[in-house]
Amino acid sequence: MLQHNDIDESKKEFKIFDFMYWNKLAFLILGLLIISSILIIFIFNFNWGIDFTGGTLVEINLEKSINIDLLRNKLMESGFKKPIVQKLNNSKNIMIKVSSFPSSIDTNKLSTKLVSIVNKYERQKVIINRIDFIGPSVGTELIKNGLIALLFAIIAIFAYISYRFEWCLASGTVIALLSDLIITFGFLSLFYIEIDLTIVASLMSIIGYSLNDKIVISDRIRENINKMQSISYYKIINISLNQVLNRTLMTSFVTLIMVLILLIFGGSLLKDFSLTMLIGIIIGTISSIYISLPISLIVNKKCS
Incomplete structure (x- = not known):
């Protein structure tokens, strides 16, 4: 000292x-x-992350509200790496951002895959509002x-x-x-x-x-x-x-x-x-x- x-x-x-x-x-x-x-x-x-590597943004509309944490986990189990799932205006309007799928499928097939996952676990009608591709550039x-x-x-x-x-x-x-x-x-x-x-x-x-x-x-x-x-x-x-x-x-x-x-x-x-x-x-x-x-x-x- x-x-x-x-x-x-x-x-x-x-x-x-x-x-x-x-x-x-x-x-x-x-x-x-x-x-x-x-x-x-x-x-x-x-x-x-997707903000730097590019990926796909899918906005869907559901008949009833769902647990977004559960949906995120189901997407990860299906092969999507750290998907971003967020509620928009209300709990029925969901935005999903994912990077490239392991099988390198195109945007349309990717959105179909997302819809099928939601239908499988939530058993409700899904409407796709928009699909945007975020390029790596x-x-x-x-x-x-x-x-x-x-x-x-x-x-x-x-x-x-x-x-x-x-x-x-x-x-x-x-x-x-x-x-x-x-x-x-x-x-x-x-x-x-x-x-x-x-x-x-x-x-x-x-x-x-x-x-x-x-x-x-x-x-x-x-x-x-x-x-x-x-x-x-x-x-x-x-x-x-x-x-x-x-x-x-x-x-x-x-x-x-x-x-x-x-x-x-x-x-x-x-x-x-x-x-x-x-x-x-x-x-x-x-x-x-x-x-x-x-x-x-x-x-x-x-x-x-």
Whole structure:
């Protein structure tokens, strides 16, 4: 534990937990996680959803309402991989989105297959309102635009933090954000979680949460640099982390509780979203301390 008698104007003694004492070990572990994630992505690739690979959308109208969770399970038993089943205007109007069927049947045969499954398990008349085919080219365009948007977002974040704080803090924050995404992508690839627009939304939420956490810490460091000019940057980081520790832990705890509730009670549609958020929040909180700040510490030595 570090002790310092000149932290504020009142000259009171504070006991400061030395977070940076473990920075090299934690940095090494997280570095191995990043390298492992990249290797996993190259080996296992991603499980792209219908939004990226293309598929078929069928809207049907039923005589009476049905249990969409049961229908989804029956479709999966019949060979459809993770079909999306949603109610539209009412419980009798159902939208079904599926990727290519294993036997590579055409759109008309696919809709006939869907109708036969509903008739088999629900024994009611089914009317097809519309059939739309979503081509794979849409997915390619989405991926391209998403990567471009992400690149510009990272550049904008770096520019803002460089202007708001110092570029040594900005470099650590941007690298930590990239590491959050890489490790989260590694988990998505390892567990073969289907990547659709819901997962993209969770990734954007992770970036926002992680960035907010890092900016709060950076802001406190900036304030303490102005107040404690005679103290080393290493000690200022530890002091700042201790000052925002309660806020960071409480925010992370409350957010994790909400995500766990979604994971347990949100159903199959929110399961992958919640799991991705859970992984991202944990990694983002750790990287705020043991990637962002060690990098800024190294860069600051070169700046000084």
